[in-house]
Amino acid sequence: MSILYLLIPLSLILVGIALTLFIWAVKNEQFEDLDGPAHSILYDDDVHRIPPEAQVKKPAANNKPTDKDETHHG
């Protein structure tokens, strides 16, 4: 049980760090827009970062587009 004499002050230090981070986040306006990031992760903005050999080619123009999954790469 004497380990608690180490653990509790340790947890207090961690709480202090957590508080500092929280205060920084509020100052840095991290809480201003809570809806935006939820949407922006769904967009494929990083297509240009996929190496050429891994890219899925789009079907040719005169093919009928079928599922969303087939024309969309992951």
Added chain:
Amino acid sequence: MDNTLCFHCSDLLPPGPAIISQVDGEPRHFCCLGCKAVSDTIINEGLEQFYQQRSAPTITPQPIDDATREGYALYDSDSLQGPLVHYRDDGALETQLMVEGLTCAACIWLIERHLERQPGVQSIRINHSTQRARVVWTAGEIALSQILLAIRELGFHASPFQPSDWEQQMQAAQKKALTRIGIAGLGSMQAMMLAYPLSFGLTTGTDDSLIQLFRWASWLIATPVVLYSAMPFLQAALRDLRVRHLTMDVPVSLAIFGGYIASAWITVAGGEEVYFESVCMFTFFLGLGRFLEMRGRYRAGLAGASLLNAMPQTARLQLGDTERLVPAQTLKPGDTINLRPGDSVPADGTIIAGSSALDESMLTGEYLPVTRSSGERVCAGTVNSESPLQIRVDQAGQHTRLSAIMRILDQAQQEKPRTAIMADQVARYFVAAVLLAATITFATWLLLEPSRAFAITLAVLVVTCPCALSLATPTALTAATSALRAQGFLPTRGTTLEGLSTIDTLVFDKTGTLTEGRLSLRGLTPLGDMARAQCLALAAGLERHSEHPVAHAFRELESAPLTEVRNQPGQGITGQMEGRRYAIGSAAFVADRCQLGDPDPEPDDGSLTIYLATEGQWLARLALDDHLRPDALSTLRTLKQRGYQLIMASGDQSPHVARVAGQLPLDQSYSGQSPEDKLALVKALEARGHQVMMIGDGLNDLPVLAGARLSVAVAGASDIARLKADAMLLGETLTPLVTALTLAPRTRRVIRQNITLSLLYNATTLPLAMMGLIPPWLAAIGMSASSVVVVLNALRLGRTRVSAPVATAPRYSTEPLSLSEPGL
């Protein structure tokens, strides 16, 4: 994919030649060239993901004409840029923009990606909840007007604005409040963790020093919570006591600070229990309630505050040979100002040169433009639509008719009754009861068992925590407001939701509220041999070169190419095609230009009739009027079914009023009403005991908007109307009214339930606490449980989906419509 809706904006496709473009390899149909242009831009930039990701129909882009470009160019002038644009330390320029027309997250993504491609733009970030954009760009590489135009290219309208002092203060206050509850929340969790072994006897059989460790640690954690997060309560309590006002802050501060000091004392001097975790949780829940309240007010106020900063009125002052852009406030009687087509008139005056059609609907309600020429008067606030004019200022600034109306408005607003908030009334009695109970407890236990007296009194104060009570109203209001906002109804004041449940009469304005507020083509009757489609194309081709409001009805149609187009302001237009001369306009004008006799007489039904003819032959009769909004009929039917009294009061004097009234299930209808008449009407209704909601759009409704119990401004309303109204409709539809009127009584019920629940909890636990049966951990659990129940109950409001049937009617029709056909 069905071929009856525009691929871009989901409007019904007009008859006539199809406008098609290739999207992702498939041909898609568009309702107008504007939509096609935006779609082409999107494809060219590789942003087709937009169409796959969007979750709501996109706004139909308005055509960009020279007037729009000039309007944006004004933002590049130094006098306007000064307050709006901010110079950053690294030399870049930054500004905040309000963006209109955003319907879903995909729109935001689209604008951000499109803008990032513009050379000179460093970054653009649009906030999803406030719809404000922050743009950073390099000076010299791109101008602010170009940035605004780039956004406009996609169909969205953006305007720079400067946050008012109020807003900046509120933002800072919000951040502070968030920090406070963050500290309180983290502290509560830690304190609870440390209180667990103490409360549940896990420390029996171990060193006393272990208990001391827990207590000291709890004290350390509770200190910032009490001294920072709970300070506002103490300050409010002291302030209220000084004025001899009993508010909830008094017992709350007693409990928090009393508990803290007592527990600190016990930690040092030894004793039974410490209450640090209760104190922290107290602070957290109460702080949460206040924070939600403040956030609700802030969000509501945001909508209004941004309108205050809409583009300042400017005027083109003619000094000798030069023209200068000056603020409208600096105009004096006798000044000469120039008005271009599309400008709004900045001051009352007399026309000294030029002749043009003016849109006076915001002052008079008449939707047909009025032609005015040299010697006639014009009023501030009206819009010059057709040709340039030169005006001599007669009255400016405070002395215009517009300002007079605003003053009536301010006065009427001050007399508006304010309903007392339910919770405030309850709170007063509650506080008195709590303090009384605490005093009795203390006195009694002092006689029975003095050592426990303080602890038990503390338990009483903690257990009767008004956490649940303070959360009861704000959570319900917040949930209801978010639900309403998502459905297109935005309350701008705290008292709006409450007032909604008492309404029994609705008064509607006509122009711009029940109708769309602009001229559209209602029907075309061929009078000669030419086919309808041909007539339409000819008409569109002739009207392309005009700025008259009539011409706007033809903007989105495919037009035949005409040459030598000549415009006679207020009368009509002539042009040539393949050697033949065509004319469109009033019957007299066309008869004169094409050497024709009178056409067949048509019934005067209040619509604007123009004729199309060629040399020697009448070709077509076109009827234009202000269409009803597509869902006006269904909305009013639903409201009628629910038992509301429906009244229309319009400033328009023409037969159009009677025709609109005939198409809608109204109880009463009034025409030719001045703003003062409308206000008298509302006051008469209220004198008879009715609670009136006024729905309107413009300046001619302002005094009424202020005088009615509740006022709602429609989406296209003037900025001032939106500012002064109690609520705003966000979309082009009237159905949010039904949603709001349904949700309001439900909200009231939930608030009542919440208050009952919290009072019940307090009533049952109070006697138990007074008898000394409630240990601190039980008090803490009870506090949190009651708060959670109240919040969950309020969240039920967010789940309501009220859908009223929306009938979409085709906007274009080439059949002459009979008067008996409803809803169109």
